Amino acid sequence: MATARIGLLFSTTGPYSALGRSALDGALMAVAEVNARNGLTLVPVCADPRGVPADYERLAAELLGEGALRHIVGGITSWSRKDMIPVMERHGALLWYPCPYEGFECNDHVVYLGACPNQHLVPLIDHVLRKGHRRAFLVGSNYVWGWETLRVAREWVSAGQGGEVTGERYLPLGDTACGHLIEEIAAQQPDLIVNSLIGPSSHAFMQALSRLDLPGGRPLVVSANQTEADLDALGPAADGMLSMGAWFETLDDLTTVAFRNRIAAHYGAEYRASCNFATAYTAVHLLARGLERAGRDDPRAVFAAVAGSPEDTVLGPVTIDPVTRHTSLIPRLAMAEAGRFRIVDDPMIAVTPDPYLARVSGPVPPHATPRLRIVS
Amino acid sequence: MTPRLELNFAGRSAVVLHPAETVRTELAARLAALGVSVAADWPASGAVDRADFLFVDVDMGHDDQIPWEPGTAPIPLIGLVRSESPGRLSWALGQNCDAFLSQAALGLVYSTLVIAAAKSAERLRVRRREEEAARRAGMRDVLVRAVLAIMQAEDVEELAALRQLRAFAMVERIALEDAAALYLNDPRPRRAGQPR
Numbered sequence: 001m002a003t004a005r006i007g008l009l010f011s012t013t014g015p016y017s018a019l020g021r022s023a024l025d026g027a028l029m030a031v032a033e034v035n036a037r038n039g040l041t042l043v044p045v046c047a048d049p050r051g052v053p054a055d056y057e058r059l060a061a062e063l064l065g066e067g068a069l070r071h072i073v074g075g076i077t078s079w080s081r082k083d084m085i086p087v088m089e090r091h092g093a094l095l096w097y098p099c100p101y102e103g104f105e106c107n108d109h110v111v112y113l114g115a116c117p118n119q120h121l122v123p124l125i126d127h128v129l130r131k132g133h134r135r136a137f138l139v140g141s142n143y144v145w146g147w148e149t150l151r152v153a154r155e156w157v158s159a160g161q162g163g164e165v166t167g168e169r170y171l172p173l174g175d176t177a178c179g180h181l182i183e184e185i186a187a188q189q190p191d192l193i194v195n196s197l198i199g200p201s202s203h204a205f206m207q208a209l210s211r212l213d214l215p216g217g218r219p220l221v222v223s224a225n226q227t228e229a230d231l232d233a234l235g236p237a238a239d240g241m242l243s244m245g246a247w248f249e250t251l252d253d254l255t256t257v258a259f260r261n262r263i264a265a266h267y268g269a270e271y272r273a274s275c276n277f278a279t280a281y282t283a284v285h286l287l288a289r290g291l292e293r294a295g296r297d298d299p300r301a302v303f304a305a306v307a308g309s310p311e312d313t314v315l316g317p318v319t320i321d322p323v324t325r326h327t328s329l330i331p332r333l334a335m336a337e338a339g340r341f342r343i344v345d346d347p348m349i350a351v352t353p354d355p356y357l358a359r360v361s362g363p364v365p366p367h368a369t370p371r372l373r374i375v376s
Numbered sequence: 377m378t379p380r381l382e383l384n385f386a387g388r389s390a391v392v393l394h395p396a397e398t399v400r401t402e403l404a405a406r407l408a409a410l411g412v413s414v415a416a417d418w419p420a421s422g423a424v425d426r427a428d429f430l431f432v433d434v435d436m437g438h439d440d441q442i443p444w445e446p447g448t449a450p451i452p453l454i455g456l457v458r459s460e461s462p463g464r465l466s467w468a469l470g471q472n473c474d475a476f477l478s479q480a481a482l483g484l485v486y487s488t489l490v491i492a493a494a495k496s497a498e499r500l501r502v503r504r505r506e507e508e509a510a511r512r513a514g515m516r517d518v519l520v521r522a523v524l525a526i527m528q529a530e531d532v533e534e535l536a537a538l539r540q541l542r543a544f545a546m547v548e549r550i551a552l553e554d555a556a557a558l559y560l561n562d563p564r565p566r567r568a569g570q571p572r
Contacts, residue, residue, distance in 0.1 A: 323408070355409075356409070358384060
């Protein structure tokens with residue numbers, strides 16, 4: 001096929017606009033690269049839901065409504081993805097979702113390109129437990145990403161030898177009033193904070209935490225959703241934070257170096273790319289490959305054309321599982337330092353997605369045996 | 377205490393009683409992603425006895441395929457809903473399905489397993505409780521005889537005798553009626569504070 005219209009649905013304004021802008025930039029750069037090859041021409045149709053949940057559903061319906069396009073790359077939050085799925089189902093369309101998320105979903109109208117918990121939170125918690133951290137305070141945005149990632153964190157920490165969750169608190173999406181969290185942390189003095197806050201909530205929390213003077217020093221902060229797109233707003237408050245992601249711009253493999261050079265040529269040497277950028281970029285390239293191989297934009301045919309076998313991407317060689325529709329990814333661990341992420345661990349081997357945590361040797365739930373019997 | 381939800385089914389097996397190969401194949405692939413193997417399928421198989429989950433087509437399923445009395449499944453039973461004919465829904469409800477999964481939405485099999493496992497556990501717990509209540513109700517005469525025996529041996533009134541028997545049952549962590557049977561079987565002196 002010569003030309004295909006694709007929807008790009010990212011919130012480039014609103015409460016988590018930095019993440020949306022980063023993803024949109026990655027998608028648009030991939031569109032430019034595909035179009036420069038003089039083969040398939042992608043025509044991007046952009047829409048900005050401004051971080052308003054209901055607008056994702058409305059705008060997705062508008063994009064798909066006329067039948068002019070059948071593929072949307074978009075969504076940052078799980079909230080937005082879950083709002084778009086019924087629309088995708090009604091129109092027989094396909095959503096290419098480029099963000100890490102909390103797992104426990106396998107919808108036939110979605111391609112999950114971001115990491116799920118066995119690729120982000122589980123290895124992250126395993127890492128810090130191995131390092132001896134035991135007393136964890138959990139904070140997250142008050143929707144399914146926060147709830148489910150912190151549920152996994154709670155279960156993993158509690159199952160660890162001597163592991164203890166000292167508190168678990170949520171902030172409404174976009175809320176920045178976090179004084180009560182800081183007070184609680186000052187009182188509890190945990191040695192680990194699992195941060196599943198999004199955008200400005202995370203920025204405000206990290207800034208306030210950096211001003212906290214604890215006798216034992218600041219607890220280690222870990223996150224499965226903090227990227228380069230957050231570092232500008234975080235500033236020095238991010239220093240020392242551990243983040244697990246499928247891509248960081250400071251990776252030094254040849255693929256990333258070449259990708260970084262292309263990004264610099266496209267957006268300027270000062271441009272900061274993030275995991276969302278790289279994953280949305282990957283989504284558009286894989287979509288283009290699927291369109292070219294299938295020769296049509298039928299979502300089933302396009303998906304079948306790219307699923308099931310390894311594809312070279314800027315994230316490394318990845319395989320989209322044809323059943324779970326999730327992507328194998330390399331979980332990379334990095335520490336924020338002076339406005340950049342220093343790579344702590346790059347295992348170089350992709351981890352097969354396990355969205356329902358069916359195959360990880362998870363925490364063994366403590367089995368409560370009743371010790372007394374009430375006789376009636 | 378709220379029972380802990382079962383969330384991981386890796387290593388379990390399921391039997392899928394469904395006549396359509398496409399449904400069986402798709403369901404098997406989705407179950408495999410959850411670590412659940414499909415042991416057998418349509419029309420029927422002895423493997424039902426050994427499975428951890430049973431999926432049955434509501435449209436075509438019938439009692440002969442299911443090796444237990446309707447409504448008493450010893451494992452989580454999941455009805456696969458296709459058409460919506462009332463007669464078939466009535467049959468499925470008679471089987472006491474723990475969960476239902478629309479055949480148009482096989483992608484939701486994980487939540488169906490979670491719900492079916494929880495509901496089945498609750499159903500079996502209630503059944504065990506009912507059986508235990510019936511067993512104990514059948515031992516009322518034993519209880520009366522034990523109370524009378526303690527009254528006679530201890531020279532106490534019936535409420536005091538009952539209290540002694542209850543204390544004995546709590547220490548032994550057994551039901552009151554079992555404590556009564558134990559006492560009648562062996563009324564020798566016991567530890568201080570216990571029926572002697």
